[in-house]
Amino acid sequence: MSLIALLGATEIGLIFALVALGVLISFRILNFPDLTADGSFPLGGAVAATLIAGGHDPWLATLAGTSAGAVAGLITAWLNVRLNILQLLASILVMIALYSVNLRIMGAPNMPLIGADTVFSPFIARAPDSQYLIQPLVLAVIVVIAKLALDAFFASQSGLAMRATGANARMARAQGVATERMVLLGMAISNALIALAGALYVQTQGGADISMGIGTIVVGLAAVIIGETLIPGRTIMVATLAAVLGALVYRLFIALALNADFIGLQAQDLNLITALLVGFALVLPSLKRKFAAKRSAVTKGSTAHDAR
Amino acid sequence: MMRANGLYKTFNPGTPIENPALRGASLDIPQGQFVTVIGSNGAGKSTFLNAISGDLIVDQGTIEIAGRDVTRLNAWQRAGLVARVFQDPMAGTCEALSIEENLAIAWQRGEGRGLKGALNASLRSLFRDKLATLKLGLENRLSDRMGLLSGGQRQAVSLLMASLKPSQILLLDEHTAALDPKTAAFVLELTDQIVRENQLTAMMVTHSMRQALDHGDRTVMLHQGRVVLDVSGEERARMDVPDLLAMFERTRGEAIADDALLLG
Numbered sequence: 001m002s003l004i005a006l007l008g009a010t011e012i013g014l015i016f017a018l019v020a021l022g023v024l025i026s027f028r029i030l031n032f033p034d035l036t037a038d039g040s041f042p043l044g045g046a047v048a049a050t051l052i053a054g055g056h057d058p059w060l061a062t063l064a065g066t067s068a069g070a071v072a073g074l075i076t077a078w079l080n081v082r083l084n085i086l087q088l089l090a091s092i093l094v095m096i097a098l099y100s101v102n103l104r105i106m107g108a109p110n111m112p113l114i115g116a117d118t119v120f121s122p123f124i125a126r127a128p129d130s131q132y133l134i135q136p137l138v139l140a141v142i143v144v145i146a147k148l149a150l151d152a153f154f155a156s157q158s159g160l161a162m163r164a165t166g167a168n169a170r171m172a173r174a175q176g177v178a179t180e181r182m183v184l185l186g187m188a189i190s191n192a193l194i195a196l197a198g199a200l201y202v203q204t205q206g207g208a209d210i211s212m213g214i215g216t217i218v219v220g221l222a223a224v225i226i227g228e229t230l231i232p233g234r235t236i237m238v239a240t241l242a243a244v245l246g247a248l249v250y251r252l253f254i255a256l257a258l259n260a261d262f263i264g265l266q267a268q269d270l271n272l273i274t275a276l277l278v279g280f281a282l283v284l285p286s287l288k289r290k291f292a293a294k295r296s297a298v299t300k301g302s303t304a305h306d307a308r
Numbered sequence: 309m310m311r312a313n314g315l316y317k318t319f320n321p322g323t324p325i326e327n328p329a330l331r332g333a334s335l336d337i338p339q340g341q342f343v344t345v346i347g348s349n350g351a352g353k354s355t356f357l358n359a360i361s362g363d364l365i366v367d368q369g370t371i372e373i374a375g376r377d378v379t380r381l382n383a384w385q386r387a388g389l390v391a392r393v394f395q396d397p398m399a400g401t402c403e404a405l406s407i408e409e410n411l412a413i414a415w416q417r418g419e420g421r422g423l424k425g426a427l428n429a430s431l432r433s434l435f436r437d438k439l440a441t442l443k444l445g446l447e448n449r450l451s452d453r454m455g456l457l458s459g460g461q462r463q464a465v466s467l468l469m470a471s472l473k474p475s476q477i478l479l480l481d482e483h484t485a486a487l488d489p490k491t492a493a494f495v496l497e498l499t500d501q502i503v504r505e506n507q508l509t510a511m512m513v514t515h516s517m518r519q520a521l522d523h524g525d526r527t528v529m530l531h532q533g534r535v536v537l538d539v540s541g542e543e544r545a546r547m548d549v550p551d552l553l554a555m556f557e558r559t560r561g562e563a564i565a566d567d568a569l570l571l572g
Binding site (some may be wrong): 153155156157158159160161163164167168170171172173174175176177178179229 | 340353361363382383384385387388390392394398399400401403404405409412413414416417418422423424426427453469501563
């Protein structure tokens with residue numbers, strides 16, 4: 001694999017690290033199975049691309065895309081806590097509604113950004129030859145900031161209340177936590193992060209496309225699960241780190257699989273590889289346990305033998 | 309001080325499984341009193357407790373706590389006035405969070421929650437001191453996950469959490485029912501100690517007549533969604549389980565007779 005391919009994989013991995021952080025909040029912390037991601041990722045992209053194409057400041061466009069994602073998350077949460085629609089169903093409703101919304105925002109199925117100023121432009125202008133290096137660097141800074149901000153939030157009074165809401169809502173209410181508000185807030189933050197990823201994605205890929213959101217949630221979940229398998233741990237700091245690393249490892253494996261000519265895989269096999277990777281990550285912990293159990297049984301057997 | 313007046317609550321109204329759990333339950337608990345509540349299965353004990361905590365909103369009647377009408381407030385809005393310990397040790401604490409994080413959540417009960425750090429050195433040392441009073445060695449395990457603790461330890465921490473901040477009434481929902489006899493005795497003793505030391509107003513629901521008479525200052529019995537028996541002071545002090553049982557049988561008989569009269 002070439003250096004450029006490696007940096008490209010890292011770049012996408014960093015973008016999906018933001019998705020993974022969002023998925024971590026909804027699926028793991030709030031215990032809210034949320035598929036809004038497939039709509040909020042392209043929503044962030046559509047809003048950002050449309051504003052950038054309209055000549056607006058790329059940072060402002062990114063912020064607007066992020067806010068749009070927060071609103072999408074709020075709507076999903078509101079459908080659930082106020083109208084009592086099942087979590088999964090509420091998120092699917094918002095997801096398919098967003099497909100139309102995104103088409104409306106862009107006014108077309110795609111929106112090219114070739115040559116437009118992006119958040120990366122000022123940095124690339126300073127070193128025009130190293131775009132492949134600068135984009136991942138800028139993204140890495142954004143991901144680190146997001147991770148640290150989340151760590152700080154979840155160590156705060158509100159953040160702790162949000163974690164209690166997801167872990168034991170009845171206990172949280174008994175302790176005076178407004179659990180409904182916590183779900184609303186958490187889902188807004190989750191989808192804001194996912195939409196931020198979408199907004200950055202269109203700026204690295206040179207445009208937005210209506211189908212760019214397909215499978216976002218699977219990739220985010222894959223990253224979270226792979227991360228948990230790689231570095232298991234209960235604290236928030238470890239969990240956020242695991243999600244970020246999971247996204248990077250996931251994209252790296254995909255790139256490796258697609259680049260290894262001898263396997264004969266092509267770009268259209270992406271979803272198949274994803275399913276295999278996630279499946280493997282899911283069974284890995286139990287395999288590890290089995291292996292450890294076998295090994296300890298063997299050592300015990302040998303000591304018993306030695307004693308005789 | 310807590311005043312429940314004529315509470316009615318019917319589950320699944322208008323269906324074949326309609327269940328009138330509360331039928332005019334009333335109870336006044338003055339400041340500083342420790343009331344034990346007994347009753348057979350389906351008497352409405354849990355419903356009554358959940359109505360006071362705000363987990364359930366009653367169909368009819370009013371609930372006042374410390375002079376404030378809380379009838380329409382939900383559980384988290386009442387949390388500043390009401391502290392509670394659940395029957396299930398899993399229910400009262402978050403097993404995924406650490407001991408100190410659980411205590412930090414309880415530390416903000418009834419107060420706003422902002423972006424300030426939930427834990428700091430002075431809070432940790434306060435928690436350590438409080439945990440040391442339990443004599444379970446938990447003061448050295450602040451960052452251990454709650455899930456690592458036994459049921460009895462978790463109930464003890466639950467009690468501590470409930471008494472960390474002042475409350476107008478402490479609700480104990482058969483909080484020793486899921487424990488083995490020895491642990492149950494320990495948790496009950498701890499309950500008495502915490503109620504006494506903090507001069508709490510408390511209501512303990514229990515299945516055991518022994519517990520109901522041995523703890524607290526007053527015992528009431530719920531039957532078919534109403535308070536049918538209320539003993540305190542001298543009368544209660546002289547009572548033993550058989551006496552209470554006899555009264556229980558008598559009230560049940562009378563209650564049925566009453567219903568028969570009403571129906572007739």
